[in-house]
Amino acid sequence: ETGVTQTPRHLVMGMTNKKSLKCEQHLGHNAMYWYKQSAKKPLELMFVYNFKEQTENNSVPSRFSPECPNSSHLFLHLHTLQPEDSALYLCASSLLDFDNEQFFGPGTRLTVL
């Protein structure tokens, strides 16, 4: 595997379900991010992890719970979601230097029924 991978690629869940999104980066980066992308809206940063420590929580509802066990893996645990949470969830990673180029995974298309 190369780059940033995400699983699953598509997820349909009911409002009472619990599911998890997984992200893995193979780039030797030290920062990882979760973004939400809804139709016609800018990418919304949700969480930032720097050396597996959370450095940003962008006022995200508690029904989204991130986990970063090491610098290569990132999870987003989902529970009791709402239909408006349906979106493309993107994971990204970067090497925290001046340029901070972020590389994205393919995303998980989430539909909440």
Next chain:
Amino acid sequence: QKEVEQNSGPLSVPEGAIASLNCTYSDRGSQSFFWYRQYSGKSPELIMFIYSNGDKEDGRFTAQLNKASQYVSLLIRDSQPSDSATYLCAVTATTDSWGKLQFGAGTQVVVTP
């Protein structure tokens, strides 16, 4: 609230012509500027970054930065149908934790044969 503004488009460009995309930002302290390309249903792909005033060229792409006027632009020369995508401008946020990017909503480009 710091903002990144882009025209949503669609920007219709004849094949072989130059596509010109503009982006303005409000955070005067921003240091790094990125252009991402996003095909429909796919994740953003980094195509250019720039952090010094002036032009930076990479193949058919040229990024232009003017920090005094707070705008960054992207030129696509010899536009091809494969350039049809949404182009996202991203800017580093200086008032928040290191690593945070602010994205514009994107400009849709349609290259017509």
